[in-house]
Amino acid sequence: MLEIKNLHARIAEDGTEIIRGLNLTVRDGEVAAIMGPNGSGKSTLSYILSGREDYEVTEGDILYNGESILELDPAERAAKGIFLAFQYPVEIPGVATMQFLKVAMNEQRKARGEDELSTPDFMRRVKEAAAGLQISPEMLRRPLNVGFSGGEKKRAEILQMALLEPKLCVLDETDSGLDIDALKIVADGVNALRSPDRSVVVITHYQRLLDYIVPDTVHVLYKGQVIKSGDKTLAHELEANGYADIIGAAA
Amino acid sequence: MNMQAGIKLTAAEAALVDTYNEQLGDLPGDGATLIARDTLLSDLKKSGLPTRRVEAWHYTDLKALLRAVPAFVHGASAERVDPIVPGSAVLSIVNGKAHARVMQEGITVRSYGEALLDGSAAAGLVARDGDDVIGRINGSFVRDGLSIDFADGFAAEAPIEIQSVQNCGQVNTRFPVTFGTGAKATVIERHLAVGGEAALVTSITEVRLADDTDVTWIIFQSEGEADTHLGQFKAELGANAKLRLYVINGGGKLVRQEIHVGVVGEGADLRLRGINLLGGESHTDVTFTVGHDVPHTTSTEVIRNVVLDRARGVFQGQIRVAQDAQKTDAKMSCNTLLLSDEAEFSAKPELEIFADDVQCGHGATVIDIDHTQLFYLMARGIPENRARAMLVNGFVAEIVEELEDETLVEALEGVISDWLEKHA
Numbered sequence: 001m002l003e004i005k006n007l008h009a010r011i012a013e014d015g016t017e018i019i020r021g022l023n024l025t026v027r028d029g030e031v032a033a034i035m036g037p038n039g040s041g042k043s044t045l046s047y048i049l050s051g052r053e054d055y056e057v058t059e060g061d062i063l064y065n066g067e068s069i070l071e072l073d074p075a076e077r078a079a080k081g082i083f084l085a086f087q088y089p090v091e092i093p094g095v096a097t098m099q100f101l102k103v104a105m106n107e108q109r110k111a112r113g114e115d116e117l118s119t120p121d122f123m124r125r126v127k128e129a130a131a132g133l134q135i136s137p138e139m140l141r142r143p144l145n146v147g148f149s150g151g152e153k154k155r156a157e158i159l160q161m162a163l164l165e166p167k168l169c170v171l172d173e174t175d176s177g178l179d180i181d182a183l184k185i186v187a188d189g190v191n192a193l194r195s196p197d198r199s200v201v202v203i204t205h206y207q208r209l210l211d212y213i214v215p216d217t218v219h220v221l222y223k224g225q226v227i228k229s230g231d232k233t234l235a236h237e238l239e240a241n242g243y244a245d246i247i248g249a250a251a
Numbered sequence: 252m253n254m255q256a257g258i259k260l261t262a263a264e265a266a267l268v269d270t271y272n273e274q275l276g277d278l279p280g281d282g283a284t285l286i287a288r289d290t291l292l293s294d295l296k297k298s299g300l301p302t303r304r305v306e307a308w309h310y311t312d313l314k315a316l317l318r319a320v321p322a323f324v325h326g327a328s329a330e331r332v333d334p335i336v337p338g339s340a341v342l343s344i345v346n347g348k349a350h351a352r353v354m355q356e357g358i359t360v361r362s363y364g365e366a367l368l369d370g371s372a373a374a375g376l377v378a379r380d381g382d383d384v385i386g387r388i389n390g391s392f393v394r395d396g397l398s399i400d401f402a403d404g405f406a407a408e409a410p411i412e413i414q415s416v417q418n419c420g421q422v423n424t425r426f427p428v429t430f431g432t433g434a435k436a437t438v439i440e441r442h443l444a445v446g447g448e449a450a451l452v453t454s455i456t457e458v459r460l461a462d463d464t465d466v467t468w469i470i471f472q473s474e475g476e477a478d479t480h481l482g483q484f485k486a487e488l489g490a491n492a493k494l495r496l497y498v499i500n501g502g503g504k505l506v507r508q509e510i511h512v513g514v515v516g517e518g519a520d521l522r523l524r525g526i527n528l529l530g531g532e533s534h535t536d537v538t539f540t541v542g543h544d545v546p547h548t549t550s551t552e553v554i555r556n557v558v559l560d561r562a563r564g565v566f567q568g569q570i571r572v573a574q575d576a577q578k579t580d581a582k583m584s585c586n587t588l589l590l591s592d593e594a595e596f597s598a599k600p601e602l603e604i605f606a607d608d609v610q611c612g613h614g615a616t617v618i619d620i621d622h623t624q625l626f627y628l629m630a631r632g633i634p635e636n637r638a639r640a641m642l643v644n645g646f647v648a649e650i651v652e653e654l655e656d657e658t659l660v661e662a663l664e665g666v667i668s669d670w671l672e673k674h675a
Contacts, residue, residue: 050630054622078632090627094645094652100628103641108632143649160631 001065001168001199002026002049008059009048009224018044020224021060026168026217029196033210033235034203036221037243042203043087045221046172049201050084051077064168078104079111081167085157085174092144097156100144101126105163129162133189151182158189169193169200175209187212207239220246264299266320268292270421271391274323279367279394287376291390300384307382310565310597311536316505317479321449324420329445334412335471336662339439342397344415347422349395357405363396363425375427375457385481385509389423389453396425396454403431403461410437410467410659415454417474418447426456430464437467437659442482444475444502453481460492462516467495467654471666473502476531482508488548490516495654498537499663501528501670506535514541514548524650525554526667529562529594530674536565543572543579552583555647558594559674567599568613574605583613588620588646590675643675644668 002025009019018041026032036042048055049062051074061068069077092100105125106116117125130140133155145153154174161169171190175183190200190213202213210218210232218234219226220243227250228234238246260268271292278288300317301308327346334341342360343350351362366372376393378386397413415424430436440456452474460466474480480503488494500506512521521541529535541550554566570581585598600613620642628638644667651663 052626052630073635074626074629075632075634075638078630084630086627086630090624092624092627092642092645094647094649095628095641100631100641103637104628104631104633107634107637111632111634143645143652164631 001028001030002201003063004060005063006060007048007057007062009044009055009057012054012056017058018055018224019048022221022225024219024226026199026201028199029194030217031194031200031202031213031215033215033218034201034221035205035207035218035235035238038205040221041224042205042221043172046084046170046203049170050074050082075107076111078164078166079108083161083164083166083169085154085161085169085171087173087176089145089148089153089157091146093146095144097140097142097144098126101160101163104160108164125163129159132192133159133162134185135159150177151179154178154182154186155189158186162189162193167198169198170203171200172203173205174202175204175206183209184212207235210235222247222250260296261300261314263317263320264296264314267388268296270320270323274392278392279364280373281368281370283370283373284367284376287373288391291376291378291387294378295384295387295391298381301382305382307538307567308384310567310599311507311534313384313507316534319449320451321420327418327420329416329418329447331414331416332443332445334414335439335441335666336410336412336658339410339412341412341414342399344395344397344413344424346417346420347394347415347424349397349424351397354411355407357402357407358411359400359402361398363398363427364394366398367393372425375425379511385453385455385483385507388481389425389455389483392421392423392453393425393455394423399426399428401428401430401434401436403433405431405434405436407436410439412439412441415442415452416445417450417452418445419450422450422452422454424454426454428456429459430461430466432461433463434461435465437469437656439469439471441471442480443473444478447475449477450475451479455483456485458484458486460486460488460494462489462491464489464492466493467497467656467659469497469499469663470508471499471501472506472508474506475502476504476533478503479505480508482506483511484509485511487513487515488519488521491518492516493520495522495524497524497526497651497663499526499528499666500535500537501666503535504533506533508537510537510539512541512550514543514550515545517545517547519548521550523550523552524653525552525566526647526650527554527556527558527564527566528647528667528670528674529556529564530559532561534563536567538565538567540569541571541581543570543576543581545573546575546577546579548576549580551581553650554585555650556585556587556596557590557643557647557671557675558587558596559590561591561593563594564596565599566597567601569601569603570611570613572604572606572609572611576606577608579606579609579611581609581611585615586646587615587617588643589617590643640671640675644671
């Protein structure tokens with residue numbers, strides 16, 4: 001599914017190098033957790049995967065199903081099935097949530113050579129997906145993310161993920177700002193999407209989320225590199241002992 | 252800036268004088284009307300068209316910008332179009348000729364042309380002040396229009412669309428409108444060109460809102476690429492009157508829309524929302540003044556501009572608060588999305604406050620597309636061009652959504668997205 005090879009990347013504006021020779025492979029159907037202390041490059045990695053132009057890749061490659069995606073813009077990557085659930089979903093006044101969902105779904109379908117959804121079909125899909133995530137019709141009538149609480153924003157991200165049916169989901173700190181009930185709703189939403197042909201990269205600071213979205217692999221990111229990989233027990237180890245031991249061992 | 256006798260008139264000034272003399276024989280009116288017209292034209296001749304040295308016209312040098320005046324075309328007849336909001340009651344004015352008709356109960360419509368003929372309109376043919384060029388030109392040439400009176404307690408579901416459509420020549424119209432106590436209505440004042448040649452359009456609307464009225468008034472201007480549109484909207488708000496005034500400009504080569512509101516009744520509220528969609532080589536000026544003359548009144552003004560190509564836009568907004576008008580709450584903002592390096596927008600806010608217990612503020616911003624928002628939309632698979640269009644659209648649609656009537660919101664959003672699709 002995803003193969004990141006010796007990736008080096010920096011902030012386009014000031015040249016600060018954030019990712020420094022990162023290697024990571026995520027297989028089809030795998031749920032991979034990326035953990036790491038603040039400033040290790042976790043969010044940057046999510047932005048680079050989705051093609052944000054504020055970052056420049058200076059070396060290495062990102063292969064998605066065997067093909068490099070570095071030349072693709074964010075919309076092209078999304079149409080190929082890469083989805084980023086934002087840590088801070090963006091408020092867009094004046095753009096209605098429903099209109100946004102419809103345009104996004106149909107643009108992706110268009111890019112893949114599929115027919116546009118009929119309005120009743122679209123409405124039915126939204127209604128079904130929204131119900132499972134406890135998203136009210138009233139929320140869907142508002143402008144995109146405007147006036148949503150932190151938890152509502154995260155649920156809206158998972159709703160988009162469910163509707164767009166991506167192949168590679170990148171969840172950037174989806175647990176931040178969520179209470180335990182909201183966390184469970186979001187995790188259930190993600191777990192419902194797990195399938196043998198869909199991979200999930202869960203970026204998180206805390207082990208807590210991984211109790212609900214149980215990963216197949218755990219990778220520790222530090223100073224822009226994966227310094228240790230393991231199975232889910234690695235997350236518990238980090239929870240118990242902190243990052244210091246692993247960082248010390250790697251250094 | 253008086254023009255001395257003997258100073259040469261510009262081509263446009265000379266054309267105004269000539270066309271007046273040519274039309275004199277068939278401009279409607281009795282003796283009093285004729286005297287009023289003559290006075291306005293001779294004042295116009297004396298001072299000439301305003302230059303940038305006249306403060307009210309500083310950003311719109313009409314003398315330089317108005318190059319020619321098309322001749323009046325007898326018998327011109329443009330095709331009417333469907334109203335913006337389906338189901339509206341339409342009053343049409345075709346190339347300046349009004350078609351008064353019987354409307355639903357509670358609305359009285361009369362021909363303004365007849366009021367000119369019988370002299371009852373003559374007293375209204377005066378300029379607001381020495382800089383009122385629109386008043387002078389319109390008053391000299393006005394041929395027709397509609398007087399519309401909404402009865403006390405009037406309430407209608409569907410909007411009334413005043414549709415002034417033209418395809419060439421000169422169009423000079425007036426619309427005196429009154430809303431009786433407690434009346435509630437939505438009126439769309441629409442000025443548009445359907446093909447044809449360059450036109451000069453002047454139009455003055457004078458609206459009186461009695462106490463406890465609730466009026467939504469939408470001016471939508473989509474004249475042709477070569478047209479000059481000089482509009483003036485004057486309103487007086489009685490006690491607890493509510494006026495939501497939307498001014499949408501989406502056409503014309505040279506446009507000046509003036510709005511002058513007197514808030515004269517306690518508890519009155521004015522909400523002005525302006526949307527300027529500017530493209531090509533057009534010049535569009537929205538000049539607004541509001542006078543808060545009594546205590547406890549409110550006004551908010553929000554202007555959103557999208558400027559493309561080599562278009563230029565102007566917003567002048569003046570809030571006056573009289574000494575007695577304590578507890579006035581007035582806020583004005585003007586936000587511009589400049590989408591081309593050659594586009595231009597000038598904003599001039601002005602506060603004149605003589606009371607000491609008021610809240611008044613203003614702000615102006617010029618912005619570009621928000622890159623975080625653009626990235627978010629693209630990350631969902633929306634291609635860059637479409638994502639940009641959605642953001643531009645959202646920037647102006649946001650203020651349309653303040654309206655409660657969903658049909659109206661949808662219709663206005665349609666107007667905006669059509670324009671953006673065609674131009675951006």
